[in-house]
Amino acid sequence: MLRQKPDFLVQFAVHGLLRRFAALDAALRKLPGMLPYALTPENLVFGVTKNDADVRAKAFAVEHENPAKIKSYLDSFTKAVQVQSEAPPACKIAFFQRIQEHPMRTSRFFFTTLKEAPADAEVVSQKLMLRAGYIKRAAAGIYTWMPLGLRVLRKVENIVREEMNRAGALELLMPAVQPFELWEESGRGPAYGPELLRFKDRHQRDFVIGPTHEEVITDVVRRDVKSYRQLPIHLYQIQSKFRDEIRPRFGVMRGREFLMKDGYSFHASFADLQREYDNMYATYSRIFTRLGLKFRAVAADTGAIGGTGSHEFHVLADSGEDAIAYCAQSAYAANVELAEALAPAAPRAAATTAMNKVATPGKTACAEVAEFLGVGLERIVKSIAVVTEPEDGGKTFALLLLRGDHELNEVKAGKLAALAPFRFASETEVEEHLGCKPGYIGPVLGGGRNIRVIADRSVAAMSDFICGANEGGHHLFGVNFARDLPEPEVADLRQVVAGDPSPDGQGQLDILRGIEVGHIFQLRQKYAAALNCAYLDENGKSQIMEMGCYGIGVSRIVGAAIEQGNDERGIVLPAAIAPFDVCIVPMGYHKSDAVRAEADRLYETLAAAAIDAVLDDRNERPGVMFADMELIGIPHRIVIGERGLKDGQVEYKGRQDGEATMLAADDILAFIQKKLCAG
Ligand SMILES: Nc1ncnc2c1ncn2[C@@H]1O[C@H](COP(=O)(O)OP(=O)(O)O)[C@@H](O)[C@H]1O
Numbered sequence: 001m002l003r004q005k006p007d008f009l010v011q012f013a014v015h016g017l018l019r020r021f022a023a024l025d026a027a028l029r030k031l032p033g034m035l036p037y038a039l040t041p042e043n044l045v046f047g048v049t050k051n052d053a054d055v056r057a058k059a060f061a062v063e064h065e066n067p068a069k070i071k072s073y074l075d076s077f078t079k080a081v082q083v084q085s086e087a088p089p090a091c092k093i094a095f096f097q098r099i100q101e102h103p104m105r106t107s108r109f110f111f112t113t114l115k116e117a118p119a120d121a122e123v124v125s126q127k128l129m130l131r132a133g134y135i136k137r138a139a140a141g142i143y144t145w146m147p148l149g150l151r152v153l154r155k156v157e158n159i160v161r162e163e164m165n166r167a168g169a170l171e172l173l174m175p176a177v178q179p180f181e182l183w184e185e186s187g188r189g190p191a192y193g194p195e196l197l198r199f200k201d202r203h204q205r206d207f208v209i210g211p212t213h214e215e216v217i218t219d220v221v222r223r224d225v226k227s228y229r230q231l232p233i234h235l236y237q238i239q240s241k242f243r244d245e246i247r248p249r250f251g252v253m254r255g256r257e258f259l260m261k262d263g264y265s266f267h268a269s270f271a272d273l274q275r276e277y278d279n280m281y282a283t284y285s286r287i288f289t290r291l292g293l294k295f296r297a298v299a300a301d302t303g304a305i306g307g308t309g310s311h312e313f314h315v316l317a318d319s320g321e322d323a324i325a326y327c328a329q330s331a332y333a334a335n336v337e338l339a340e341a342l343a344p345a346a347p348r349a350a351a352t353t354a355m356n357k358v359a360t361p362g363k364t365a366c367a368e369v370a371e372f373l374g375v376g377l378e379r380i381v382k383s384i385a386v387v388t389e390p391e392d393g394g395k396t397f398a399l400l401l402l403r404g405d406h407e408l409n410e411v412k413a414g415k416l417a418a419l420a421p422f423r424f425a426s427e428t429e430v431e432e433h434l435g436c437k438p439g440y441i442g443p444v445l446g447g448g449r450n451i452r453v454i455a456d457r458s459v460a461a462m463s464d465f466i467c468g469a470n471e472g473g474h475h476l477f478g479v480n481f482a483r484d485l486p487e488p489e490v491a492d493l494r495q496v497v498a499g500d501p502s503p504d505g506q507g508q509l510d511i512l513r514g515i516e517v518g519h520i521f522q523l524r525q526k527y528a529a530a531l532n533c534a535y536l537d538e539n540g541k542s543q544i545m546e547m548g549c550y551g552i553g554v555s556r557i558v559g560a561a562i563e564q565g566n567d568e569r570g571i572v573l574p575a576a577i578a579p580f581d582v583c584i585v586p587m588g589y590h591k592s593d594a595v596r597a598e599a600d601r602l603y604e605t606l607a608a609a610a611i612d613a614v615l616d617d618r619n620e621r622p623g624v625m626f627a628d629m630e631l632i633g634i635p636h637r638i639v640i641g642e643r644g645l646k647d648g649q650v651e652y653k654g655r656q657d658g659e660a661t662m663l664a665a666d667d668i669l670a671f672i673q674k675k676l677c678a679g
């Protein structure tokens with residue numbers, strides 16, 4: 001954030017390129033007079049405090065073509081700073097010297113593309129990342145990032161880092177290996193289960209490989225932060241995590257070892273935590289926008305902590321593991337785990353038939369019963385038997401009632417005080433309580449049985465319904481609450497479906513698939529209290545800190561971006577994270593002097609303009625080179641051939657263009673610069 005009034009603003013002539021050049025960006029930040037956090041070259045403008053800032057560039061005042069845009073941008077992130085006046089700020093255009101990149105020639109690069117993906121690869125991003133040689137599998141859910149894939153990973157990481165720094169967070173690096181004692185102290189050790197990889201050192205002391213770092217960071221802060229004057233503080237790291245996932249799959253998207261950005265903020269008040277939470281919400285939105293991804297922020301489950309303080313950021317993709325309930329009319333968005341299913345608007349209709357027992361031999365599934373009886377699935381009530389065994393003893397057996405066409409939402413059910421925590425009843429338990437096998441069970445129990453019945457809101461509104469008869473091979477027809485069985489307890493138990501009314505009362509829900517790439521969370525005092533992370537307030541009184549945590553799946557983002565961007569020829573990445581901007585593919589580099597000279601010249605020209613170019617100087621057939629460059633996801637391709645060169649022309653093709661175009665070789669630099677600025 002701009003903390004001081006800038007004396008003047010610098011706009012980069014080639015700003016669209018700088019976006020992809022953290023090296024340039026970092027160098028700029030070291031310049032005298034450059035304000036802290038005044039980065040983000042995509043936004044055209046830098047604040048500079050001194051007129052004499054030596055930016056290794058010629059700078060001269062010009063009228064900016066779009067001052068209103070600059071002003072509105074500055075206003076959007078500088079609440080504290082008033083940009084000088086309504087009049088266009090004095091803009092400067094700077095030309096930069098190139099910072100030398102390593103020359104990228106495929107002959108010297110480590111390309112390892114494959115024709116076929118391994119048979120066990122499940123999703124398209126995983127197949128393409130393996131085929132393109134981005135990653136190599138070392139063990140289930142554990143991968144090496146090859147030089148090519150690492151370029152993409154680092155570009156993602158750099159954007160995340162730049163935006164976190166800009167938002168005022170401080171980077172640190174915690175150990176991957178953590179003492180188990182901290183996990184005992186927080187009480188999380190046993191709850192985490194087998195996902196937590198534990199081991200002993202040579203002294204038989206217990207350690208874990210960190211799946212997350214709340215304990216370690218809280219330990220750091222409780223030791224060094226003593227006073228309200230040191231708060232707030234936000235610390236983050238970008239580091240490998242290990243979670244011994246039961247089913248690692250989808251390549252880097254659900255790995256066991258993966259790269260995460262995890263940030264933790266500490267505050268003297270809940271209000272201040274909420275302020276930082278909003279800051280992170282905005283920061284995450286900027287990060288995913290800069291990455292060039294289609295994403296959505298959705299309200300998420302806060303588990304045991306409760307409240308509304310959690311959002312997930314999802315990249316939209318059909319292959320996503322998560323379902324998002326989304327309302328186009330109101331922009332309501334929530335993970336379906338959380339989305340409330342409202343009670344039906346219409347009241348329960350009066351009973352019209354008497355209750356009857358019907359034989360339904362061999363029909364145990366709702367769909368089979370509905371078909372057999374010739375009724376709609378929505379007339380059936382299914383009963384799900386669950387058991388709750390609280391730690392303080394006692395055991396409750398309960399039936400959860402759902403409409404035949406609805407699914408149980410286990411997260412919502414698990415939050416009911418009467419059930420938390422619950423598990424599904426075993427076949428033996430079902431027989432013991434209901435005297436019949438699963439498939440024919442139902443809520444019409446007769447007297448004397450100690451069974452709790454909890455109906456979903458939509459079931460509570462049903463009349464004349466069909467349910468199991470608690471007798472093998474039989475169902476009951478024409479069942480009605482109050483008459484045939486007591487009124488049930490009512491709760492929101494089901495998963496929302498497309499077409500349901502939006503919980504905010506405006507419009508209808510739609511269901512989208514998403515990949516969770518970020519998660520922000522108001523932890524409140526959960527860890528701070530357990531680990532006694534306290535500070536002295538203005539009155540010298542000890543208070544427990546408020547805490548927030550903020551995660552981004554850096555390595556998962558690469559997979560998610562490819563799920564969103566691919567075609568039959570391979571990877572199509574957003575320009576901000578493609579491994580290279582441009583590839584130069586010469587036809588006959590090793591045979592034609594003219595071709596080689598022009599390819600080298602063009603490569604040097606692009607490199608000198610700080611464009612991330614790769615020259616395919618392998619002695620391969622053109623088809624092989626084209627296929628490889630398309631597979632690995634390079635947005636722009638220039639082909640140099642002897643025939644075109646005779647007229648001073650080369651061929652250009654964008655990764656998703658249908659046709660190639662011929663251009664004057666001398667115009668290529670300007671042409672590519674324009675493309676990159678636009679992308
Ligand atoms: N097994 C995994 N592989 C890759 N990335 C992961 C994995 N687990 C979590 N992440 C990423 O790390 C981010 C923060 O993790 P967190 O929210 O603690 O995980 P979870 O939602 O699985 O509890 C997630 O939003 C996700 O992007």
Ligand SMILES: [Mg+2]
Pocket residue numbers: 312516518519
């Ligand atoms: Mg999460």
